[in-house]
Amino acid sequence: MFTQDRDALRQTYLTAWRKARAGEPLAPVERLIVEVAERHPEYHALLEQGESALGREWLPEGGESNPFLHMALHIALQEQLSTNQPPGIRRLYQGMIAACLGDAHAAEHRILDCLAEELWKIQRDGREFRPKAYLRCIKRRGSGQRPRA
Incomplete structure (x- = not known):
């Protein structure tokens, strides 16, 4: 794939x-x-x-989001959860589900915002994936705070 x-x-x-x-x-x-x-x-x-x-x-620019990319992000998150990589992602995911009143799909979407942001920064800046920054973003999203740029 x-x-x-x-x-x-x-x-x-x-x-x-x-x-x-x-x-x-x-x-x-x-x-x-x-x-x-x-x-x-x-x-x-x-x-x-x-x-x-x-x-x-x-x-x-036209307010559109790519459905193939969106589904790929869901799959990437499922892979992260299955291996608990980066370490701690499973625990944060469970906390996000609780923050979303048991709605796992809504929790995934909150996390996907952080994953998409991190991937965009990798592409924009030509740098490596930063697991700590990614996990911090998820923690903020779980607490209701907006991710930082």
Whole structure:
């Protein structure tokens, strides 16, 4: 699933969705993609478009968010939780669920804001991932504070 080819990555999502709808067996990563997609009914029509969804651009300047990126962030968070990397992410996630009154999906979205911010800074500044900064952001989000720039 890990590739620099945007269309190939998007195709993985489309294939997983098609296979799930057809009742075909899914590889573990495809199951994860489908689980994430199922929690986002607003993306179902896009996933049903098939190949025509590959070349679409979503521009932040226009207030759009990229559904493929959003789902990828959910998957990245699931991977972090499964390995507890960075250390302490599971505990913070559980605390965030409590802060979101038991709504795990809402908790994930709060954490995804921090993950997206950290990834943006990595790209902008050409630096390494900073786990401590990422975890601090999550702690602030869990306490109701806005993340710092």
